[in-house]
Each structure stands twice: as structure tokens, then as C-alpha cells.
Amino acid sequence: MSTTVLVTGGAGYVGAHTCLALSQAGFQPVVYDSLARGWREFVQWGPLEEGDIRDRARLREVIARHQPAAVLHFAALIEVGESVKDPGGFFDNNVAGAMTLIDEAQKGGVQGLVFSSTCATYGEPRRLPLDEGHPQNPVSPYGRSKLMVEQALAEFDQWLGFRSVALRYFNAAGADPLARIGEKHEPETHAIPNAIFAARDGKPFKLFGTDYDTRDGTAVRDYIHVLDLADAHVRALSHLLAGGGSEAFNLGTGVGTTVKELIAAIERAGGKRVEVIEEPRRPGDAPVLVADNSKARDGLGWTPSRSLDEIVQSAWKWHVG
Secondary structure, eight states: OOOEEEEETTTSHHHHHHHHHHHHTTOEEEEEEOSSSSOGGGOOSSOEEEOOTTOHHHHHHHHHHHOOSEEEEOOOOOOHHHHHHOHHHHIIIIIIHHHHHHHHHHHTTOOEEEEEEEGGGTOSOSSSSBOTTSOOOOSSHHHHHHHHHHHHHHHHHHHHOOEEEEEEEOEEEOOOTTOSSOOOOSSOOOHHHHHHHHHHHTOOEEEEOSOSSSSSSSOEEOEEEHHHHHHHHHHHHHHHHTTOOOEEEEESOSOOEEHHHHHHHHHHHHSSOOOEEEEOOOTTOOSEEOBOOHHHHHHHOOOOOOOHHHHHHHHHHHHTO
């Protein structure tokens, strides 16, 4: 059986860390990335094929040349705020691009696909922690675009037998502990890097919402180390290659961290104070988002192993050194 896997978006944050994990597990990742938002220097564990997921002819050529056993699909626009301003761009890239990829993968003899999805497909939580049976009612074009791909994958399985695993991330964070790769977005909108930058540069960090019904008034999120996410992708891939059926799994720790607790962890890691400016809540921000990860534990044998302090320490090392 081929050990080659095609990794779309493999020059991005989660995709690159997954290529590292794939390589360590004995797979040969082939990165397919337009480099519009990825980084050439992140491609360290296999060849790079430049291309857009909407380019059917280019995808067909790459799949025919490398004959991957499976596809891991990370290539997507991810910022919720941007999706509200440009829903058309999100549906074009995230949905139309995914449809082209899935269709070419199925026609090209690929055995299955692991899809980078999100807890944003659930929308406003009706119960916590969030389990995979929770209703999916996204509140942003970003979340809707990911749900549409999940639904399309279900149709490909039902009618063509093309199997897939959807992995619904909570808050990806941290970096390779050797600092070969890490979190890098332009512009950066995620809390951990921005709080680290605030501590490093002596500038204020904006804290949105201090009046939530939580233990300290700030929002609670489930931060999961990017290498724990990567491990889950390798396990999902092995599940498909062993003939396993289509599934969806939440990827989170099951432990919530408030923004104030996150800031305290960053201050511990860097030995520097984070100056905070308190701002009103942002529209659409849920008070609490925490995963029920028991299905991934039972179905994939996956348990996240890295703590919040390990997440923050690895991020500090990547961003500051």
C-alpha cells in the first residue's frame, strides 16, 4: 500500500505540523499549496506542489503523478470576521475548492480524505461540553462553508463509497517544541500569539468581554496543542487506510481556559507582564466553547497529552525564542 498522502494546505499552520507527524509515523507527505497564505519554509518533510485547490487540471496532474493513498485537506480560509465581510470568497475557496478536490481525489483512485473541520459548525452551544451529536447551525459564513463540505462528503460516501473523516477543531495553539515551525498568520488574530506579542513588545492586549457568566467573567475556550491535533490526523488517516467508515470527531482537550487564565500562563512562560485593555464583547462570541472528546478517544484511541503551559511555552519559544 502506498504511504504517500497528499496534504492540501500543508504549508500552513496545522497542515505543516501534521506533515511533521506524518513523516514521524512513516508516511510521505506531498504538500499541495498555493502559498497564498502558506509558507514555503514550512515545507520540510516532503515535496511541494504549488497549486490552487480550485485548479482541477493541476490537481488531476498531481494526483496522477504521486498516486496518494489518501488526502488530508487543510487548504481553507479560516477567519470568521473575514468571512462575514467576504462570504463569496469563502464559499468559492472553502466549498467550490473542496468540491473540486474531493471529486478529483475520488476519480483518481484515492482511498479516502481527512477533512479539517471546526467546532464553528455547531454555532451557539445548546449544551456543554459540545459532542458530535450537537445540532450543527453555524452563525458565520466560515462555519457554514465547513458544514457544507461535511455534508458533501457524506453524499460522496453514500453514493460513491468515498470515505472521509471530519475533524472538528476547537482552538489550535502552540508550536513544534524545536521551533522549526509554528503559528504564523498575516494578520495575526489569535489570542495566544497576540498576547505573546503584547508581552514581548510592551504593548496592550485587547481583552474582549469581562462580563460573561464564567468563573472570572472572561470567555472560556478549549485550547488544543497543534501536535495533538496532528496526532489525531495521523490516527484518522490510519483509520481510513484500514478500511474504517466515515466519521466525525471533535478535537479538544475537554478543559476550558478563561482569557485571564491564558494571560497568566503567558506571563509565567515569558516572565513578563501582559498589559490588558478591557473592551466590550464581540458580537457572536460564545461565553463557553469546550469539547466532549470521548468519541475520538474511543474511536481513534486519541488522547491529547500536552498541557496549557506546554502549549504556551512552545508558542513563546517560536515567537520570541
